[in-house]
Amino acid sequence: MCIGVLVWAILVLTLLPALGASVAALFPTLLGALCAGGVVGPGVQAALRAGRSRRLPVAAGAGPGRRRVVILGGGFGGVSAAKRFEQLLPWTPWLDVTLVSQRNYLLFTPMLAEVAAGSVEAGNVGVPLRAACPRTRFRRAEVLGVDPDRKVVHLRRGDALETLPYDHLVLALGAVPNFRNLPGVATSALTLATLEDARRLRDHVLGRLEQADHEPDPAERRRWLTFVVAGGGFAGTEAVASLFDLVHSVLRYFPHVRASEPRFILVHSRDRILPELGDRLAGYASGKLVGRGIELRLGVTVAGADADGVELSDGERVAARTLVWAAGTRPSPVPVVGPEGGRRADPGQGAVPVERTLRVRGRRDIWAVGDCARVPDLARPGTTCPPTAQHAVRQGRAVADNVVAALTGAAPEPFRFHGLGFLVPLGRQSAAAELRGMRFSGLPAWLLWRGIYLWKLPGPQKRLRVLLDWTIELLFPRDIALTTSERHQAPQAVE
């Protein structure tokens, strides 16, 4: 039906009136458009589903008897694996799939910066796992470790410790911020990896404006109003642009803060930001940011931080009370534990190395996908797949196929995926995009960004809510109510 409304809004409500038709006379066509959309939508979805199920990994013959598959991590990789297992259920009724995750929702990370900027409500970028994978058993718990000898996972649910047996295990635990042991960074930096981070960052920035608004000392004002972002990749660039938009859109409420006072600094180790984009687009993005007054510190890194400032690797100290860390992640640790639950080995910093089929090297029954896995990139031989949602989603689907293949005696297939491209929003209705070799910038790229990610957001309910948030943002100023605790809480530290 959303398709119908969209078609009606574009064709009937926009184009036809432009050609002279009366809007009131066109209203009955809404009913027709709704019916047409209601029929076309499910039809298209059914066709897509049928297409996906055509390549079945199930070998001929009977199933292997009841088999337990446990997926650890309810992010992009884990959820897409669970959904694919659900699609295969008619052919694999003997499968018992359990998804374990700390959060009970899939976090749509591409819109996290929009939450931090106050343009999208936090709840609208989290999709409940029980709704996304209705035929999968869900267990909300923290994974403490894996005992591959006993084939069990150790979990903590509230205060209770428990074990969960498996026949096949899929690791999809994602990544956590990596502060590289830099002094003071873990305790003073904010991150943008979870919904709590995004809420906290928004409130932190608004709190800084509240402080600056009645601060008479110019040096102190400068400290409150300087915002440093570490890391000029996609996440950092998007973060600095979003914070700039947030601050400038709410300045009307802070009469003693002049528009020229807030200072934004993006620190990046290389000689240009957005290394994944071609020179021209990265240059366009830099130009956009610099044109707004955002300072780029290139060829330097953050060397340390405390409550009053940020140290750079060239010796400069920036007086600031905000540091956002977007300069590195590391795969979530997956401790291997012994029979009594004691830690026996910890792969530590590295991602889990997997074979081309996504099977963990040296294990028949453990597989890994997404940011916690080191997956050979067959599209770019000699490299590994980048940590992106688009890769995690495809790996999730492929691993489900391969687990079923392994269980039915068929051969697991190598994972191969050519990335679709990159999109990075730059604030103020501009973006840079490189999709299948085509480049876009400015408003068209921004519309593309919004359109694509709105479409990719799982579930029509969340899509509508985000669309509503964006519409409200066009009509009203952003909200400045502080909704989290004032006290600065350090992010989950991984030094």
Ligand SMILES: Cc1cc2nc3c(=O)[nH]c(=O)nc-3n(C[C@H](O)[C@H](O)[C@H](O)COP(=O)(O)OP(=O)(O)OC[C@H]3O[C@@H](n4cnc5c(N)ncnc54)[C@H](O)[C@@H]3O)c2cc1C
């Ligand atoms: C701000 C931001 C913006 C991004 N934008 C884009 C983008 O535009 N396009 C793109 O392709 N990629 C983007 N990414 C990257 C993308 O989010 C990741 O590559 C993707 O989420 C990886 O999927 P995953 O399944 O491996 O991990 P995740 O999606 O991170 O999921 C991991 C899951 O495991 C759970 N978990 C972790 N440890 C435990 C434990 N011990 N016990 C229980 N559960 C646990 C977590 O709670 C989480 O649910 C962005 C990332 C960030 C942070």
